[in-house]
Amino acid sequence: MxxxxxxxxxxxxxxxxxxxxxxxxxxxxxxxxxxxxxxxxxxxxxxxxxxxxxxxxxxxxxxxxxxxxxxxxxxxxxxxxxxxxxxxxxxxxxxxxxxxxxxxxxxxxxxxxxxxxxxxxxxxxxxxxxxxxxxxxxxxxxxxxxxxxxxxxxxxxxxxxxxxxxxxxxxxxxxxxxxxxxxxxxxxxxxxxxxxxxxxxxxxLKNDKTIPEKIAKIKALQRVQLIQEGNWLIGITNVGSFEASVASSLIKIGFDVGVAYSEKKSGYRISTRAKKYVCLKTGLHLGKILEELSDDEISGGGHDGAAAIQGNEGLEELLAILIEKVKQSLSK
Ligand SMILES: [Mn+2]
Structure with a gap:
């Protein structure tokens, strides 16, 4: 209270x-x-x-x-x-x-x-x-x-x-x-x-998606990479933009955790989503994981089932650590 x-x-x-x-x-x-x-x-x-x-x-x-x-x-x-x-x-x-x-x-x-x-x-x-x-x-x-x-x-x-x-x-x-x-x-x-x-x-509140957003989602789904951790499925993909909406789509089509990242001159952004029952069952908290990965240059955080992080350098390394941490939580 x-x-x-x-x-x-x-x-x-x-x-x-x-x-x-x-x-x-x-x-x-x-x-x-x-x-x-x-x-x-x-x-x-x-x-x-x-x-x-x-x-x-x-x-x-x-x-x-x-x-x-x-x-x-x-x-x-x-x-x-x-x-x-x-x-x-x-x-x-x-x-x-x-x-x-x-x-x-x-x-x-x-x-x-x-x-x-x-x-x-x-x-x-x-x-x-x-x-x-x-x-x-x-x-x-x-x-x-x-x-x-x-x-x-x-x-x-x-x-x-x-x-x-x-x-x-x-x-x-x-x-x-x-x-x-x-x-x-x-x-x-x-x-x-x-x-x-x-x-x-x-x-x-209904929001008709624009054609660029629809195309971004479709292309992101064409190149999604599947990682299986026990009974859980993690999907990772990249897009030009709309990474939040793409990460949500991954969850809708059947992944338990969705990760979508975009890379621009101004920096990268990673959006993550997880199904609520997966968070409740395993204790996975994406916001906490991304907060732990933050420092002066990288800023991230959010909720258990929806979180994002952005930075300028070291995208691949960060993605690898992020996936590792997600896997650790899922295997608990
Ligand atoms: Mn809010």
Whole structure:
């Protein structure tokens, strides 16, 4: 339970000038968590002055915003703000705990305190920074669920648009309950109502894949390499981009663990996925493995069944160690 942290948060934020932000290439969870938390803070901590900064928004999130604002034209999503001149007291960073993913200039060297609210495994990387409070728990399938729990804890009643945002975020981040648990389903059922129809929300989240993405997946499947470890099957393949979506496809077609990597001039990126029951049965935790492989130049982490890592050099060596560690976990 996060209740004592929610109490701390209230104390920290009283009378403060707050800048709310999330990771770059904002996804629906990052967006919804920011918007709902802003609504909450304005209602609940009237002495706080809350500003929202959204960095570059991902393509699919833009599509979602369009549908959302058609349905709820009264809610404005501030896509650009000038925050450099604001005298911020505290940064509130949602849906990531890795400062490399935050688009605030020079945040690593700033002395302004930080609060993270996130559901990705905690990274040790930011230890040098002044972190006031971490509300980080990877038992939640989305940051939106933590924000919802905060609203519930303080009895702040959400209006329809904000409930809609939370539902959309929870559904996308839990992979439509695939990575969720009983609490995920319970929270969604509390948020749904006669005015918020599940099928309708689900249809706004449908994302037609582009032709380049479809081709990337098909080509990746043509060159996939199969490794068998006991009763488990690991698939490894490479792509130009869309590695996350390719790694998920590997799981869908029958691999227990999927690894897809891409290599560009700017560096490489490895996405990994594992079936939930494989993680539960063997203790495999991809996020922990990738976090262990991280250093100053390589940054990785995530969840038990979905994690990624990126770096500039030593891709082959890293892949070999990664596969070895995955095999070790699977053979336990
Ligand atoms: Mn998330």
């Amino acid at each position: 996060l209740n004592s942290k929610f109490e701390d948060l209230k104390l920290f934020l009283k009378g403060k000038k707050i800048l709310l932000t999330t990771h770059e290439l904002v996804d629906i969870d990052g967006l919804a968590s920011c918007l709902v938390l802003k609504f909450f803070l304005n209602r609940f901590i009237s002495s706080a002055d809350v500003h929202l900064f959204l960095p570059e928004i991902s393509k699919s999130t833009k599509g979602f915003i369009q549908k959302f604002t058609e349905k709820f034209p009264n809610i404005t999503i501030p896509l650009e703000i000038e925050f450099k001149t604001l005298k911020i007291d505290i940064f509130l960073i949602l849906d990531t705990n890795n400062l490399d993913q935050v688009a605030i200039p020079d945040i690593n060297n700033s002395v302004i305190p930080i609060i993270f609210i996130d559901h990705h495994l905690k990274l040790k990387k930011n230890d040098k920074r002044n972190i006031s409070l971490n509300i980080i728990d990877d038992k939640y399938s989305s940051t939106a669920e933590i924000i919802y729990e905060l609203c519930e804890y303080y009895n702040v009643e959400l209006t329809l648009p904000y409930k809609y945002l939370l539902i959309a975020a929870i559904l996308t981040d839990s992979g439509f309950f695939k990575h969720g648990n009983n609490d995920t389903i319970l929270r969604i059922s509390k948020l749904l109502s006669n005015q918020l129809d599940y099928q309708e929300i689900q249809s706004t």
